Amino acid sequence: MGDKLMLGVTGLGGWAGAIGQFLEGEAAKPNACFRFAAACEPDQKTHAARIAELRSRGITVVADIDALLEVPGIEAVWLPLPIDLHRPFTEKALAAGKAVICEKPAAGSVDDVDAMIAARDKARRPVAIAYQDVYDPTTLILKNMLLAGKIGRITHATVIACWPRTDQYYGRAAWAGKMQRNGTWVLDSPVNNACAHYVNIPLFLMGPTLETAAVPAAVEAELYRANPIENADTVSMRVTLEDGATLLVGMTHACETLVQQQVVIHGEKGTVVRTNDRIVIEATSGSETLDRQAVGDARQYLVRRFHDEVRGLPNQTSLLATLESARSQTVCVNAAAEASRVFDVPGDHVRSIATPHGTQRAISGIEAALQECVRGNRMLHETALLPWTRPAGRKETRGYRRFAGPAA
Numbered sequence: 471m472g473d474k475l476m477l478g479v480t481g482l483g484g485w486a487g488a489i490g491q492f493l494e495g496e497a498a499k500p501n502a503c504f505r506f507a508a509a510c511e512p513d514q515k516t517h518a519a520r521i522a523e524l525r526s527r528g529i530t531v532v533a534d535i536d537a538l539l540e541v542p543g544i545e546a547v548w549l550p551l552p553i554d555l556h557r558p559f560t561e562k563a564l565a566a567g568k569a570v571i572c573e574k575p576a577a578g579s580v581d582d583v584d585a586m587i588a589a590r591d592k593a594r595r596p597v598a599i600a601y602q603d604v605y606d607p608t609t610l611i612l613k614n615m616l617l618a619g620k621i622g623r624i625t626h627a628t629v630i631a632c633w634p635r636t637d638q639y640y641g642r643a644a645w646a647g648k649m650q651r652n653g654t655w656v657l658d659s660p661v662n663n664a665c666a667h668y669v670n671i672p673l674f675l676m677g678p679t680l681e682t683a684a685v686p687a688a689v690e691a692e693l694y695r696a697n698p699i700e701n702a703d704t705v706s707m708r709v710t711l712e713d714g715a716t717l718l719v720g721m722t723h724a725c726e727t728l729v730q731q732q733v734v735i736h737g738e739k740g741t742v743v744r745t746n747d748r749i750v751i752e753a754t755s756g757s758e759t760l761d762r763q764a765v766g767d768a769r770q771y772l773v774r775r776f777h778d779e780v781r782g783l784p785n786q787t788s789l790l791a792t793l794e795s796a797r798s799q800t801v802c803v804n805a806a807a808e809a810s811r812v813f814d815v816p817g818d819h820v821r822s823i824a825t826p827h828g829t830q831r832a833i834s835g836i837e838a839a840l841q842e843c844v845r846g847n848r849m850l851h852e853t854a855l856l857p858w859t860r861p862a863g864r865k866e867t868r869g870y871r872r873f874a875g876p877a878a
Contacts, residue, residue: 553658567593573599580800581873598790604788629719632727661802675744687866692862694815811876863877
């Protein structure tokens with residue numbers, strides 16, 4: 471089959487369309503490790519112009535996943551799909567002998583992640599999860615530092631992300647803001663979709679070995695919504711890990727202003743502050759800054775690492791987001807849903823803001839409250855800043871194997 475990996479992608483619209491554009495650009499580079507060989511798209515009328523463009527460049531376009539898996543030479547598929555399709559399409563691709571890049575999160579339930587692990591092991595083909603932050607070379611550098619004791623024993627970490635979203639965002643797909651789609655758990659929320667990266671990356675960085683994530687032992691959660699959706703648009707969560715360290719998560723889409731994601735990891739000998747731009751390490755042994763912007767698009771490292779994984783080649787430049795490491799994020803999301811029902815924020819604490827992209831619902835004071843949470847390592851109700859918050863529910867997760875469904 472040659473050195474270049476023959477890769478196909480599912481879908482041409484939405485995020486799948488963006489992945490296709492990325493693959494097309496990367497495959498055209500002289501040192502490309504893969505060939506963008508094929509795509510499948512059931513709505514061939516809507517995407518007729520794009521299909522004609524791809525075919526003119528020698529890329530095969532078919533109508534469904536079954537036909538994609540039968541395209542001659544295809545070795546692997548990228549699955550930028552709705553969450554409920556991650557498991558069945560991964561299983562189908564593996565059964566056909568193809569390696570898989572599956573979009574994040576791995577799945578909506580730990581049951582589905584475990585089924586995907588079993589399918590991968592049976593097929594003996596690699597599965598990578600597209601948590602692109604894991605593949606960023608600075609992640610490898612930082613994790614080696616943490617494992618070497620740069621900031622000493624890790625005691626706790628915090629992560630915040632306030633990302634305003636409008637009703638247009640929740641109207642983009644039938645499963646947006648939903649608990650299920652077609653009977654399969656999706657648990658669509660900030661922590662299981664747009665901001666899932668920022669839950670996964672601290673869990674991964676706090677993991678006990680280079681390739682593994684930290685394992686949750688218990689999850690406390692407060693879940694709220696200001697939008698007319700099924701699931702939460704605002705989450706306050708504390709995860710206690712098996713080694714006793716904690717991760718505090720504060721995330722919302724029901725806000726007026728953007729607060730960029732920031733992960734802070736505290737150790738006995740220093741701290742790490744990780745943002746979209748850089749990583750700053752302040753330790754008793756000295757300070758260091760890693761420029762995340764300098765390394766470029768992390769997806770470049772994803773496809774290279776995936777190529778080398780499929781080929782069985784060594785790769786010392788980036789790490790791999792495995793199903794096992796991604797499982798920890800899914801456990802947190804499942805446990806949070808079991809620990810707390812979703813409470814409506816009282817209407818007199820929510821503002822409706824007209825924007826060019828639809829109505830934006832913003833909880834009064836939520837940005838400042840979540841910032842205070844991470845400063846003080848406290849959950850929303852523990853700050854007493856917002857009168858409508860409620861004490862967190864708790865779910866033990868040692869040996870967690872089955873999602874029992876959201877709290878009633």
